[in-house]
């Protein structure tokens with residue numbers, strides 16, 4: 166069921182037409198991540214849903230009611246916000262600030278009977294009990310952010326709008342904060358959160374909404390939304406998207422624009438157990454033409470090569486390369502200016518024979534040193550250290566040998 170519904174919302178700030186026809190919805194009981202580059206209009210959208218900004222046209226409904234028809238007290242009972250700015254200059258204690266969340270529940274006469282318990286509960290869930298009596302001006306920026314989450318929690322609203330709730334938090338508190346938001350949603354709330362970290366957004370959110378130049382570029386489950394083309398269009402950044410090996414959710418890796426190497430070389434990387442991935446990335450970034458293989462299908466090297474549009478010679482996992490695959494590997498070696506292999510993979514499968522047949526072969530321990538060697542900048546230091554010319558005998562690598 167739709168909980169927040171935005172229909173052709175336009176908002177102007179001064180002369181700037183910031184939101185340009187936003188159509189979007191947030192399903193009840195969902196955590197939705199609001200993504201988009203700086204200036205896309207995320208804060209403006211959250212402030213419009215919160216009734217702080219009026220749309221110039223279009224409508225915002227919350228649970229079927231137009232938010233702009235609700236009084237501020239009624240809206241605050243239904244919806245709590247965690248704003249981006251954390252500056253609170255007065256000398257309130259942390260507990261006082263959290264208690265401000267109770268404002269819409271205070272009766273005109275008498276006491277807010279649930280108030281003290283709600284405040285203590287909010288302090289506990291945000292792990293702020295030890296800081297509760299400290300002046301808000303004397304806690305860190307990250308702690309102040311958590312105080313604002315606690316204030317929203319004390320407000321006891323079914324809808325949460327969070328503007329970059331993890332900005333400025335250390336990794337541990339980023340995870341704890343998003344775990345808390347996830348728990349609050351799993352307990353029955355609905356949340357829309359602007360999040361800059363695409364990987365965390367994909368990991369925690371049921372759906373993502375990508376805003377770009379004031380309109381919705383994409384919306385839906387993270388796996389559908391976080392494509393290389395959508396990320397590239399929204400953020401104007403080259404990137405690679407791949408499943409996170411630990412969480413299985415998409416991870417986005419921004420990539421530098423490839424340089425044009427002064428002297429681009431054809432480099433063939435022989436397969437290993439994933440050791441070649443860093444070398445592959447630095448060679449491609451430097452503008453060299455890289456091919457890879459033989460590597461097992463689905464291996465880290467195969468995935469990385471695929472993401473960087475490199476020619477890849479794959480073999481089924483746990484299988485030895487067949488005659489045809491070996492012939493293709495030899496062709497790749499013959500066509501390359503340089504053949505390279507990580508020192509831990511020198512002896513793997515057909516690698517010794519392929520190395521022996523190459524005109525110029527390097528054994529490397531360090532991706533950057535290999536790059537320097539391929540680019541012809543090798544010094545005796547890195548030839549001695551992390552890159553060596555491959556000698557004729559498979560098991561031996563020798564330093565400073567000539568071709």
Ligand SMILES: Nc1ncnc2c1ncn2[C@@H]1O[C@H](COP(=O)(O)OP(=O)(O)OP(=O)(O)O)[C@@H](O)[C@H]1O
Pocket residue numbers: 178179180181183201202203204205206207208209210
């Ligand atoms: N009060 C204002 N008056 C005029 N323009 C404004 C005002 N507030 C924001 N803007 C402009 O509106 C656009 C959208 O701003 P907004 O803060 O909504 O973007 P955002 O997506 O939240 O960005 P960020 O990721 O940097 O927080 C920006 O170009 C911003 O400069």
